[in-house]
Amino acid sequence: MATATAQPAKDEALLELQRRMLRQMLLVRRFEEKAAEAYALGKIGGFCHLYIGQEAVAAGSLAALRDDDYVICSYREHGQALVRGVPANAVMAELFGKATGCSRGKGGSMHLFDVSRRFMGGHAIVGGHIPLAAGLGFAIKYRGGDQVCLCYFGEAAVNIGVFHEALNMASVWKLPIIFCCENNRYGMGTAFERVAAVTDVVEHACSYDMAAELVNGMDAMAVYGATERAAERARKTGHPTLLEVRTYRFMGHSMSDPLHGVYRTKEEVEEQKKRDPISQLALKLKEEGALDGPALDALDAEVRAVVEAAVQFADQSPDPDLAELTSHVLVE
Amino acid sequence: MPTLTYRDALNQALREEMQRDPSVFLMGEEVGVYQGAYKVSRGLLEEFGPMRVVDTPIAELGFAGVGVGAAMAGLRPVIEFMTWNFAVLALDQIVNSAAKILYESGGQVPIPIVFRGPNGAALQLAAQHSQAWESWLAHIPGLKVVAPATPADAKGLLKAAIRDDNPVIVLEGEMLYNTKGDVPEGEHVVPIGKADVKRAGTDVTLICHSKTVVPALKAAEQLQEQGVSAEVVDLRSLRPMDEETLVASVVKTNRCVVAEEGWPHCGIGAQVVDIIQREAFDSLDAPVLRVTQADVPMPYNKQLERAAKPSPEKIVAAARRVCYLD
Structure with missing residues (x-):
């Protein structure tokens, strides 16, 4: 029977998807650990916001996208850039401020761009890129396309007025956007419940007559499923979706901040680490017989080598030429 | 050459550019069904439909950002602000998104967008509705800023702004919308960055732009009667600024x-004086x-308002002082 033969193939495709996501999440984890080291050594300057703990969100959601879809992010976007396929070399070189970086060393950690992958940037004013996502969605609709725009932001951006302006316009104009709120509980050092009257972000969708879903952000497959449903809705009906993806960052807000202390306890962080999305996915694959210890070790070794090479590439790359100071202010 | 109002010259520029390029669209409050708060967009909804003439909610920051996002995808939005007083709410998108994305992306993402609307005081609209924002905007690298004074310049500069691959601010004048002048038909594009000598003279230079061109020209006439030959230079473009013409x-x-x-x-004049x-x-x-x-918020009272604004008399008095006549 057709179903009898189709089922194992589907299962195998799902397992392959999960192995791919596991690799992406491991790559992000090892990359961010190296970025932390490089920051401590002074090789990365400015602000540097790490994604450790939240890897399942980028891996799960981006797996549901096509190459011609748009992606736009806040300033905590190393993970999304890597999962979207921006080479680790180009991302690390950008953090190092080098000419070979994905933004030619002029953007840095918070402004990673790769237009060839429709990766439309990291943006560093909280909430400021949410209407840009609406504009990308508007352009898709204007041209009659069936692409979607996936927009990531933190829960703290929900308190910004332009979040509400953008969701309203996206809904009233039926723009194909997935608003992906990565709720990691803290806006820098402020717990969301201390500053938000409505703490379930997903509830805001009803103000804008928008579809919404609450998602376990520590489960890459759950994120994948929810994003896939939202993408299908956007492609078929043009309607936007608000996803609230509950996650947790294991690091401080930026490299300048402590992991815990005045705003959250060490015990809380340790408790959350038991939900580590990478360990969970690896365990699941092991239980399903799709991955064994040596295979996981090999995967880890492979991504560590990629990251090590990226650090060497960034180290050896030249600084931008001084003439770059005045280029790209305007299109000449 | 046809005589048009400043309003209709802008309308003609929009219509011609939307006919010429399907990626150009107009977005803002009341631009469609209402035909524009100042009727600049009259007839455009009927001709181009609601996808290209888009009425927005009153959400300046939001729809300015929608415009920038659409420009990131390669469209050429024209964002109308009902007045620049309200556009202050949108400054984050103008300054932090439109002006910076090309640079911070290392040249990957041009933002071909126009932000336009009336700037400066009209009559008795009081402090919050009577402000000139050009020095705020011209301060920002990554933006171009133009301020046409005549119907012909309004058409030519708006067309140039729409065709430019950069964010361009077009500052119009509410009190200028009804002024009339000769406007070339069809392809009339005024290059951004070029000042215009609106009246030639030999004794004193009066540098002005936008709505102050009218009082400057009146002042030049009065000065002529007093035996002083004034040259009136209309900056037209505030960023970049045509140093060559004004210095000459x-x-x-x-x-x-x-x-x-x-x-x-810290006004535009301070920059001119620096040059x-x-x-x-x-x-x-x-x-x-x-x-x-x-140097005060604009008062409501008519006499106080008149006292606050530049006038031909004030320009004449200043010109006489620099000529050491008073």
Whole structure:
């Protein structure tokens, strides 16, 4: 029977998807650990916001996208850039401020761009890129396309007025956007419940007559499923979706901040680490017989080598030429 | 050559550019069904439909950002603000998104967008509705800023702005919308960055832009009757600024007055004076004087408002002082 033969193939495709996501999440984890080291050594300057703990969100959601879809992010976007396929070399070189970086060393950690992958940037004013996502969605609709725009932001951006302006316009104009709120509980050092009257972000969708879903952000497959449903809705009906993806960052807000202390306890962080999305996915694959210890070790070794090479590439790359100071202010 | 109002010249520019390029669209409050708060977009919804003439909610920051996002995808949005007073709410998108994305992306993402609308005071609209924002906007690298004074310049500069691959701010004048002038038909594009000598003279240069061109020209007439030949230089473009033209004029006349609608502190005139002292220092026979709005929020009372605004009389008085006639 057709179903009898189709089922194992589907299962195998799902397992392959999960192995791919596991690799992406491991790559992000090892990359961010190296970025932390490089920051401590002074090789990365400015602000540097790490994604450790939240890897399942980028891996799960981006797996549901096509190459011609748009992606736009806040300033905590190393993970999304890597999962979207921006080479680790180009991302690390950008953090190092080098000419070979994905933004030619002029953007840095918070402004990673790769237009060839429709990766439309990291943006560093909280909430400021949410209407840009609406504009990308508007352009898709204007041209009659069936692409979607996936927009990531933190829960703290929900308190910004332009979040509400953008969701309203996206809904009233039926723009194909997935608003992906990565709720990691803290806006820098402020717990969301201390500053938000409505703490379930997903509830805001009803103000804008928008579809919404609450998602376990520590489960890459759950994120994948929810994003896939939202993408299908956007492609078929043009309607936007608000996803609230509950996650947790294991690091401080930026490299300048402590992991815990005045705003959250060490015990809380340790408790959350038991939900580590990478360990969970690896365990699941092991239980399903799709991955064994040596295979996981090999995967880890492979991504560590990629990251090590990226650090060497960034180290050896030249600084931008001084003439770059005045280029790209305007299109000449 | 047909005579058009400034309003209709802008309308013609929008219509012609939307006919010419399907990626151009107009978005803002009341631009469609209502035909524009100042009727600049009259007839465009009927001709181009609601996808290209888009009525927005009152959400300046939001729809300015939608415009920038659409420009990131390669469309050419024209974002209308009902007035620039309300656009202050949108400054984050203008300054942090539109002006910076090309640079911070290492040149990958141009933002071909126009932000336009009336700027400066009209009549008795009081403090929050009577402000000239050009020095705020012209301060920002990554933006171009133009401020046409005549119907012909309004058409030509708006067309140039729409065709430009960069964010361009077009500052219109509410009190200018009804002024009439000759406007070339069809392809009339005024290059951004070029000032225009609106009246030739030999004794003193009056540098102005947008709504102050009218009082400057009136002042020049009055000065002529007093035996002083004034040259009126309309900056037209505030960023980039045409240093060559204004310096050439001052080198010829040796005396200069700068008039603007904005406040004096850190105003456009301050930038003009910086250029003149640097590039025409040896030509100056007197310190440059400035005529600006009084350094106060705009009052409602008609007499107080008149006292606050630049006027032909104030420009004449300043010109006579730099000529050491008073």
